[in-house]
Amino acid sequence: MAQEQIHRHNIGTLLRHVHLGGSVSRATLAERMGLNRSTIMALTSELGAAGLVREAPPTDTRRAGRPSLLVRARPDWAYVLAFDVAVDRLVAARVGLGGALLDRREAVRPRAGADLEHVVDVLAQFGRQLYEAAPPDSVCVGIGASYCGMIRPGDGMVRFGPDMGWVDQAFGAELSRRLGLGIPVRVGNEAHLGALAEQQRGAGIGFQNLLYLHGDVGVGGGIIVGGKLLDxxxxxxxxxxxxxxxxxxxxxxxCGSHGCLEAEVGERALLDAAGRPADLWGRDALRAVVDDADRGDELAREALRRIGDWLGIGVANLINLFNPGMVIFGGMLRDVYPGAAPQVRHRIATNVLPVARERVRLSTSALGDDSTLVGAAELGFADLMADPLATLARTTAHA
Amino acid sequence: MAQEQIHRHNIGTLLRHVHLGGSVSRATLAERMGLNRSTIMALTSELGAAGLVREAPPTDTRRAGRPSLLVRARPDWAYVLAFDVAVDRLVAARVGLGGALLDRREAVRPRAGADLEHVVDVLAQFGRQLYEAAPPDSVCVGIGASYCGMIRPGDGMVRFGPDMGWVDQAFGAELSRRLGLGIPVRVGNEAHLGALAEQQRGAGIGFQNLLYLHGDVGVGGGIIVGGKLLDxxxxxxxxxxxxxxxxxxxxxxxCGSHGCLEAEVGERALLDAAGRPADLWGRDALRAVVDDADRGDELAREALRRIGDWLGIGVANLINLFNPGMVIFGGMLRDVYPGAAPQVRHRIATNVLPVARERVRLSTSALGDDSTLVGAAELGFADLMADPLATLARTTAHA
Structure with missing residues (x-):
């Protein structure tokens, strides 16, 4: 590892701590990064000169000794555009360094028949609006997008989008071209991004090994292994x-097969188990089953129990494989999980080897329906965190 | 990241390249590690002065220009002791830096009723013999052990050894105490170590994402994600x-449950499917079924097909989860896989999403029955690779 690499690593790591932590004292940064305070001061000065962070005296001065200056992300200058292509909506947002959601646009998406042209049209228009509404001296440092399908990481190609019937559609490249900002659009799978968002800002903070199950029509997953997304x-x-x-x-x-976890616990499985007609679908129909179960409807309760047993088998298998500290249920599974929890816990007790389930916790997502959008924003910030100064030089050159 | 950390990282990485690569030229090391040649020379000198590596001119001098010196591990000086507690045998070996197996002892283990006392007795006696037979000026730099059960990494506690009925047995600490060399025994699960061994020296070289399935009485797994063992x-x-x-x-x-992968594809499942009596067991009985199938016996063939279908379901699920480049079948699955391969491939074609199976390869283990022992040796070398000079100072102080 050479000097230049190390400097890039250290300055990026410091910016990430400040971006995720809100305001962090120089002393805490020194401790977390294993560096001395003069190195922290030098790195902070560089980031300050670049306009990314500011220093301020701490408000809490009760502690003895010279107070350590707080380092904060400057939220009003560097931002990303974040997009979310979900099964039922199209969302765009402007998100500032530090994670504040500054501006937002949203449209309902028809469930079927959305082609690349239409999706990119709507998102690019939203994106231009957000860009033009941003303060004139601010700078867009990255663009991230979440998509409900399998994504080729390098170029944001949708390899397989089962819900829209997309195969090998150049979504990332096309959205980037239509936005015309000279910045590549980083695209990720919605469940992968939901997992990262929950780990960085939600129910998974502090967990190095976590499972995130994202329900929409089907069930996707994002799995963090040793602090990193399994790719x-x-x-x-x-x-x-x-x-x-x-x-x-x-x-x-x-997918053409039978007995997959999403076939047994997805939206259709639950609605069928609850005796709902085949032409009823969507989040509202699903929530109606959950509400009926809460009110004591036996058929709805039995439907949740049945889904819960299959969900429990899936989760138990995953705990045996990943020995995670946390399992998070997001998307529509956030609605389904509470009524299905007894079955899930029973399956974990029955099927997971005792030592692998000693410390595992289960939770619904803390970011709710925004987990995928927050994840898209973090993906947009990834280049800045990997190499703050070079990314800034590149993006301000385009502004 | 501070200077001292970086030096430790670089010198350890260089030693690892030489340990795994045999002999590596300075030029290649510079390229692989992204460092300039003068830094490589300095690191190599330090390792040379410590007695771990030697430099030699290349034998192939056909290429133009000044030839780059080759760096080799010195195999006759620093070594580890490696132990393997498998379902049917107890093995001990002395393995030199660079990976050469220098000396070896082995005993048959009775399938049931082996208590901690007995196992440690046999292994400690083997270990002392190997230690005493080593050249007088050589140094033992670490000890690794493979065990067929679930291991607490920090202290080598066997949390669960289903085959011997062990629960919370202090195997690592006890073996270390009985060897009396003042060196902790690092213990790992046999399938985890088999996976690492295959990745470092076997069928998985060059793969950053691989699955290793290890069959004995049951089926264990070692999974490499992004170059690291999933723990x-x-x-x-x-x-x-x-x-x-x-x-x-x-x-x-x-485990007390039903329908687990190992219940459907383990030794007993195959023997039952092939109509063998319930009192017949072990590797030879299993190989007899495979031989019968090879000779055209229809019941034996059908047994392999049936096991192959369940194995294929398991492998397909794992490919969907891990998107690996390589799947390796080890232990008794090395015998079973060839006859079960058509079913496994059929399930992969049916159940794995197309983009996730585009490039996956399947193989039997290249290290054969030694994969777990080789993995134990690498575990024994882990401290030396993480911090060569400090580890050497610590272990030679005990010699």
């Missing part, structure tokens, strides 16, 4: 929705 | 043998 060789890992749990006699799955 | 919060991850694939009506599993 695999091509970036296509974490497909826990297609774990076969019911190979003989299981429900047909959208 | 999870407590070190108890990778338990793919207890992935439930047949939840309703599945075979009973040793």
């Amino acid at each position: 695999g060789d091509g970036g296509y890992g974490c497909e826990l929705g297609h774990m076969v749990v019911n190979p003989y006699g299981g429900r047909p799955c959208g | 999870g919060d407590g070190g108890y991850g990778c338990e793919l043998g207890h992935m439930v694939v047949n939840p309703y009506g599945g075979r009973p599993c040793g």
Whole structure:
């Protein structure tokens, strides 16, 4: 590892601490990064000169000794554009350094028949509006997008978007071209980004190993292993929705197989189990089943128990594999989980080896329906965190 | 990251390249590590002065220009002791820096009823013999052990050894005490170590994401994610043998549940499917089924097909989760896989999403029955690779 690399690593790490932590004292930064205070001071000065952070005296001066200056992200200058292509909506937002959501646009998306042209049209228009409404001296340092499908990491190609029937659509490149800001659009799978968002700003803070299960029509997954998103060789890992749990006699799955986890616990499985008509679908229909169960409707309760048993088998398998500290239920599973929790816990007790379940916790997502959007914003910030000064030089050159 | 950390990282990385690569030229080291040649020369000198490496002119001098000196591990001086507690045998070996197996002892282990006392007795006696037979000026720099159960990484406590009925047995500490060399015994799960060994010296060289399935009585797993062993919060991850694939009506599993992968594809499942009597067990019985299938015996063939279908479901689920470049079958699965491969490949084609199986390869283990022993040796070398000079100072002080 050479000097230049180390400097880049250190300055990026410091910016990440401040970006995620709000305001952090120089002393805390020195401790967390294992560096002495003069090095921290030098790095902070560089980031300050670049306009990314500011220093301020601490407000709490009760402690004895010379107070350590607080380092804060400057939220009103450097920002990212974040996009979310979900099964039922299209969202765009402007998010400042430090994570504040500064501005936002949203449209309902028809469930079927959304082609690349239409999706990019809506998002690019939102994006231009957000860009033009930003303060004149501010700078867009990155763009991130969340998509409900399998994404090639390098260029944001949608390899497979089952919900819209997309195969090999150049979503990232096309959105970047239409925005015309000269900044590449980084695209990630919605469940991957939801996992990162929950780990950085939600229910998973402090956990190095966590599972995030994201329900929409199907079930996606984001898995953090040793602090990093599991991506695999091509970036296509974490497909826990297609774990076969019911190979003989299981429900047909959208992937062409049978008995996948998402076929047994997805939206359609729950609505069918609750005796709802086949032409009823969507988040509201699903919430109605959960509400009915809460009111004591036996068919709705039994539907949640049944879904809970399959969900529990899937989660138990994943805990055996990943020995995580935390399992987070997001998307529509946030609605489903509370009523299904007894079955999930029973399966964990039955199927997970005792030492692997000693400390695991289960939770619904803390960021709610914004987990994927927050994840997209963090993806937009990734270049800045990896190399703050070079990224800033590149993006301000385009402004 | 501070200067001292960086030096430790660089010198350890250089030693690892030489340890795993045999002999590596200074030029290659500079390229692989992203350092200039004068830094490489300085690091090599330090390792040379410590007695760990030697430099030699290349034998191949056909290329133009000044030839780059080759750096080699000195194999006859620093070594580790490696132990393997497998279901059917106890093995001990002395392994030199660079990976050469220098000396070896082995005993048959009775399948049941082996208590901590007995196992440690045999291994400590082997270990002392190997130590005393080593050249007088050589130095033992670490001790690693492989065990067929769930291990607490910090102290080598066997949390759960299903095959011997061990729960919370202080195997690592006890073996270290009985060896009396003042060196802690690092203990790892056999399938975890098999995975690392195959990645470092076997069928998985060059793969950053790989699955290793290790069959003995049951089925264990070692999973490499982004170049590192997946360990999870407590070190108890990778338990793919207890992935439930047949939840309703599945075979009973040793863990108390039903329909686990190891219940459907383990030794007993295969022997039952092939109509063998219940009192027949072990590797030879299993190989007899494979041989019968090779000779055209229809019942044996059908047994392999049946095991292959369940194995394929498990492997397909894992490929969807991990998007690996390589899947390796080790232990008794090395014998079973060839006859089960058509079913495994069929399940992968049916159940894995196309983009996640684009480049995956399948192989039997290259290190054979020594994969776990080689992994134990590498675990023994881990401290030396992490901090060569400090580890050497500590271990030679005891010699």
